[in-house]
Amino acid sequence: MSKILVTGGAGFIGSEFVRYWLAHHPEDEITNLDALTYAGNLANLVSVESNPRYHFVKGDICDRQIVNELMKNTDIVVHFAAESHVDRSILEPEAFLQTNVLGTFNLVQAAVENKIKHFHHVSTDEVFGSLELGSAEKFTLETPYEPRSPYSASKASSDHLVRAYGETYGLPYTITNCSNNYGSHQFPEKLFGLTITNLIEGKKVPIYGDGKNVRDWLFVTDHVRGIEAVLQHGPTQETFLLGGLTKDVSNYEVISQIIRLMGKNPDEEIEFVRDRAGHDRRYAIDWSGTQAKLGWQPSVTLEEGLRQTIDWYVENEDWWRPLKEQAAGFFAQNYRKRA
Numbered sequence: 584m585s586k587i588l589v590t591g592g593a594g595f596i597g598s599e600f601v602r603y604w605l606a607h608h609p610e611d612e613i614t615n616l617d618a619l620t621y622a623g624n625l626a627n628l629v630s631v632e633s634n635p636r637y638h639f640v641k642g643d644i645c646d647r648q649i650v651n652e653l654m655k656n657t658d659i660v661v662h663f664a665a666e667s668h669v670d671r672s673i674l675e676p677e678a679f680l681q682t683n684v685l686g687t688f689n690l691v692q693a694a695v696e697n698k699i700k701h702f703h704h705v706s707t708d709e710v711f712g713s714l715e716l717g718s719a720e721k722f723t724l725e726t727p728y729e730p731r732s733p734y735s736a737s738k739a740s741s742d743h744l745v746r747a748y749g750e751t752y753g754l755p756y757t758i759t760n761c762s763n764n765y766g767s768h769q770f771p772e773k774l775f776g777l778t779i780t781n782l783i784e785g786k787k788v789p790i791y792g793d794g795k796n797v798r799d800w801l802f803v804t805d806h807v808r809g810i811e812a813v814l815q816h817g818p819t820q821e822t823f824l825l826g827g828l829t830k831d832v833s834n835y836e837v838i839s840q841i842i843r844l845m846g847k848n849p850d851e852e853i854e855f856v857r858d859r860a861g862h863d864r865r866y867a868i869d870w871s872g873t874q875a876k877l878g879w880q881p882s883v884t885l886e887e888g889l890r891q892t893i894d895w896y897v898e899n900e901d902w903w904r905p906l907k908e909q910a911a912g913f914f915a916q917n918y919r920k921r922a
């Protein structure tokens with residue numbers, strides 16, 4: 584039996600992890616430390632809130648006292664908490680530095696002091712920068728770090744801190760760098776949630792730039808299964824890459840696919856808008872090393888994952904409508920200057 588401290592468990596991927604782990608690991612206990620920022624939502628956890636093996640603590644990972652107190656009673660830390668949206672990092676970077684860098688620093692420091700058995704850090708492929716469009720190149724464990732947005736720079740810093748604490752203080756850690764996730768419960772500011780909900784609302788779908796940018800889409804449950812495989816492998820001070828697709832799919836192509844699956848015509852629903860500053864052109868992950876070592880591979884095809892995701896947003900308007908209303912200020916700021 585393990586006592587697991589999850590940070591950011593009320594967000595998109597963290598809540599998927601909490602629900603999945605409690606269902607698949609009946610011996611383990613989870614404490615979820617989450618500050619409930621705009622992206623944290625306890626509605627994501629209603630299915631587990633009365634589970635005696637689940638505990639929620641509202642708090643900030645930058646708060647030394649709370650973090651130290653919780654770590655006294657923890658075997659494993661799974662660290663999801665972050666500011667995660669690139670466009671917000673371009674508009675207001677400070678919170679990204681605070682949570683992603685200083686928050687991670689606070690956690691690794693407390694993990695060493697409290698002799699945590701395994702610290703798992705959830706990170707992103709964006710730390711590697713941008714690949715050339717049309718090339719066959721993929722991100723590997725040898726790819727140098729070249730973050731290009733405040734978000735990815737803050738995540739790169741957090742990865743470096745975790746590794747440095749491994750080298751200097753012997754922190755028993757693992758890191759996963761994962762590509763773009765999609766699925767249920769994703770805040771409707773990210774591409775797929777925004778697209779599906781805009782279509783339900785009868786609004787246009789904004790595509791940045793020429794729409795040729797490529798992302799490597801992974802269904803969120805496959806990401807969680809990847810983290811599970813790493814946790815079961817143990818605190819080996821290794822990094823694992825997780826990704827989804829084996830061939831490039833552009834934003835225009837995947838958005839058109841969503842529009843068609845929703846019974847509409849891409850020519851009528853898409854609006855090209857001004858590009859994101861410093862927009863990374865292409866991501867592609869070589870996850871063959873993870874497959875060879877852990878036996879992990881994605882299990883949900885893009886089409887199947889899109890169908891499930893669309894169905895979920897269609898059936899859960901009560902979940903996303905208030906979030907879109909609360910985020911109206913951000914949407915106005917982000918999309919105003921793109922018109």
Ligand code: NAD
Nearest residue numbers: 591593594595596618619620622623643644664665667764
């Ligand atoms: P999210 O924005 O949906 O959720 C983040 C969660 O962290 C929220 O519940 C929020 O309340 C909480 N949080 C934020 N600041 C906090 C703080 N200071 N203290 C405590 N809690 C805080 O994010 P997500 O998409 O679920 O991403 C989770 C992690 O996975 C992040 O570290 C992100 O960098 C990484 N990641 C995300 C993706 C993706 O496609 N979404 C891909 C690869 C890696």
Ligand code: DAU
Nearest residue numbers: 667668669707708709762763772773774789790791796834
């Ligand atoms: O690669 C992993 C990363 O994926 C995670 O680390 C981040 O937390 C997560 O937000 C995501 O970052 P992206 O910037 O790739 O995701 P986003 O959904 O914001 O955008 C996906 C692509 O779609 C990107 O090329 C920008 C484009 N886009 C996005 C929005 C919001 C549009 O064309 N229009 C939009 O309105």
